[in-house]
Amino acid sequence: MKKVMLNNYGNVDVMNMVEVDLPKPAANQIVVETASIGVNDPDVVLRANGPFPTMPKDIKPVLPHSLGQDFSGVVTEIGDKVTRFAVGDHVVGMSYMNTYSEYILLDDSGVVATVPKNLDLVPLGGFYLGVATAYAATIRDGQTKAGQKVLIHGAAGGVGSKAVQLAKSAGAYVIATGSAQQIAYMKQLGADETIDYQTQDFTKLVSDVDLVVNLTGPKTLADSYQVVKKGGRITSVNAVIDEEEAKRRGITGTYSMGFMTIKELEEVIDLYTQGKLDVHVDKTYQFDLPDIKQAHLDFEAGGNTGKKVIIFGN
Structure with a gap:
């Protein structure tokens, strides 16, 4: 599968697209095929300057590492002890420095929640963060x-x-x-x-x-x-x-740090489902290196209205 990795920090050219093995879930893990991810300030700033001063030590990434925070996707595989999810579930959530990837490996205890299958997964990729x-x-x-x-x-x-x-x-x-x-x-x-x-x-x-x-x-x-x-x-x-x-x-x-409990995530998903909370998608980009670089450049240009999201597949 394809995944974006950083070997150093700087302009958009420090992002590299690499081929890695598909993840295999342990007993309490799930694999999600990524549908969409948000373009977010932490990724753009960290890619350019490295970890920022306010970042807690226990979550500071160490090179080489990937990027990405929020995502939407479809569960493709579950571990033997997973009960909260089933193959085919549509999900949204957070996977720290790990979503610039075609597949994401997650603990089933992570801040991930199912969404109704009739919802468009594209805007939901920019939902969580x-x-x-x-x-x-x-x-x-x-x-x-x-x-x-x-x-x-x-x-x-x-x-x-x-x-x-x-x-x-x-x-x-x-x-x-x-x-x-x-x-x-x-x-x-x-x-x-x-x-x-x-x-x-x-x-x-x-x-x-x-x-x-x-x-x-x-x-x-x-x-x-x-x-x-x-x-x-x-x-x-x-x-x-x-x-x-x-x-x-x-x-x-x-x-304020951007995190939610699973219960809080489920509550805001309910608001979204009811139409009381919207995600306005400003622009979409494909999951290929030129488009990802452009997404970062557009975000850095400022004046962002709504969300920029990177989509996987056609």
Whole structure:
């Protein structure tokens, strides 16, 4: 089978397509034929720069290694002791640094869940990481509740689009920031107010919010403390919280990690099945090296609206 591997870090040319043996499951493992995978910030940043400072030591990859986080696919083989899955099941989930591959080997205890077979597996390849990160920042750490005012930075991206929908599902009033070109999309997601970050200063337009969800960079995070009301919260997924500043202002700051339990994954799949949570696919790419390289280049160019996904087969 084909698999993407890295021998070093740098530009897109460090990615290599190699041939490896098909995985064989142990007693408590499953094999999934990959249908689709998401193009995600951790993979693009790690490929370019290596493991980042906020990455816990126990999950820092060691060269040579593959890439990839979330996936969708079909179970093709199960171990003798597997009871949670059957051959032919359609599944979505997470397999850390392991999804840029035609087949994925997983423990049956992993964060993987079945989805109805009538659902299109292509957008679901970009489901888990965006939803898990949005869930952590908005629900688990953000503790969004009905009636609260929530400001979401980077609301049109793969994570932000889901954060908007999750916050709205929780009953919050949502203010979303993005580019002028993304305003209509953010409103379509359910945002109550939108801010064009390129021409408008959110610090002059927003105040006394219950929660800020920062999905952009450190500068936006630094400017966001002032708009959170005392006793409120601020979460960030890619810039480290200034604990002293948060304490000084009487707010709770959390660096949010994108993970979900199996139960939480099943709950958000249920929202997706009901049409309360959507994955907007911005662009698809084939699982071949030129297309994968282009996917990374397009992601790095910024202005991402929805998800970019890599699809396997025709």
